[in-house]
Amino acid sequence: MSIQSHLTELERKHEALEREIEAERTHPNSDSLRLAELKRRKLSLKDEITRLQEETVH
Numbered sequence: 576m577s578i579q580s581h582l583t584e585l586e587r588k589h590e591a592l593e594r595e596i597e598a599e600r601t602h603p604n605s606d607s608l609r610l611a612e613l614k615r616r617k618l619s620l621k622d623e624i625t626r627l628q629e630e631t632v633h
Contacts, residue, residue: 578631585624592617 576584596613599605 578627582624582627582631585620585627589617589620589624592620 592613596610596617599610599613
């Protein structure tokens, strides 16, 4: 898998997590632990995206 296709896939997952986080936030019985886990996963993906983008620039 090329770096660019991997980046595209990570960005797709990042966007999906954003939608899932928003759905959890607006849910009447939202679970704060689940929300924290989703945010942690989203941040981890963002860190990986940033790292890969920096690698492709250098």
